[in-house]
Amino acid sequence: MARTYIASVDTYSLFYHDLRAALIAAGVDVVDSQADATATFTVTFDETDQRVLSVSARNVPTEYEVFYTIEYSLHSDTKSLIDIQSMTLTRNYTYDSTLVLGKSKEEELLRNAIVDDLVRIVLKQISAL
Secondary structure, eight states: OOEEEEEESOTTSHHHHHHHHHHHHTTOEEESOGGGOSEEEEEEEEEEEEEEEEEOTTSOEEEEEEEEEEEEEEEESSSEEEEEEEEEEEEEEEOOGGGHHHHHHHHHHHHHHHHHHHHHHHHHHHHTO
16 A cells, blocks of 8 residues: 555545545555556545435425445455445534525535545555555
8 A cells, every 4th residue: 555546436526635635644655647556546436415304394494414425445456455335424404594604614514524534434444454
């Protein structure tokens, strides 16, 4: 894992960006070419969204769930270190239509917290190898 290449379906996603930064901070040399790498971390699915959890009597959303799903694997030159795994983390928040800007910021903060947790879980799995 001294030189790792991150193969991702979306190199602009929050997860990709935070994972890359965390690996670099941990002393891993993240390379831009798979040919230069001793290990490849592959992100095959990386998606975030939200869904309505509850509505009021007037059919107005009052609670949302933010979720982030990733599917990933880790391979060295010759063998699989982590087989394909899927992980979804969620957070809930209440919604008030009179506080739209604040709730939008709350959703963004929750999404960032979810990504931080996902990266921390993945790094813990890698460090256990």
